[in-house]
Amino acid sequence: MQEPVESVDAPEEQDAYDTFEMYRVICPDCVQPIALLADEDVLPEHALCPSPWNPFVLTVCSGTGRPAADARPADETLEVQEQDTALLLTLPQGLDWRMQPFSHVGGPGSRPIKPAQLRRAA
Numbered sequence: 001m002q003e004p005v006e007s008v009d010a011p012e013e014q015d016a017y018d019t020f021e022m023y024r025v026i027c028p029d030c031v032q033p034i035a036l037l038a039d040e041d042v043l044p045e046h047a048l049c050p051s052p053w054n055p056f057v058l059t060v061c062s063g064t065g066r067p068a069a070d071a072r073p074a075d076e077t078l079e080v081q082e083q084d085t086a087l088l089l090t091l092p093q094g095l096d097w098r099m100q101p102f103s104h105v106g107g108p109g110s111r112p113i114k115p116a117q118l119r120r121a122a
Contacts, residue, residue, distance in 0.1 A: 025071035029063030033074040041068050 021038035030048050048061040063071075 024074035
């Protein structure tokens with residue numbers, strides 16, 4: 001397991017228009033798309049969620065640490081693409097966090113539960 005790397009750049013040195021060279025592959029174990037930086041040669045640590053209805057049982061995918069060469073391309077090409085830094089920090093297009101199963105207890109179309117009212121003795 002790799003330790004997280006702290007940024008050595010001061011915040012004022014980081015440009016809002018910074019880009020990273022990256023490419024996307026499909027993890028052979030969990031079959032999910034993974035974004036890799038151009039210099040990464042192994043799959044990074046990523047989560048496996050066995051059920052979208054219970055996101056609190058996440059485990060580390062067994063594909064973590066596998067050689068990137070074992071993964072097939074997620075896009076038509078394995079060419080390195082420049083991606084905006086902000087793009088790396090946003091949800092994929094079409095994924096709205098408010099529509100995810102775990103954000104609504106009762107499922108699709110459910111309404112918030114009203115707390116029971118206590119009656120006071122007169």
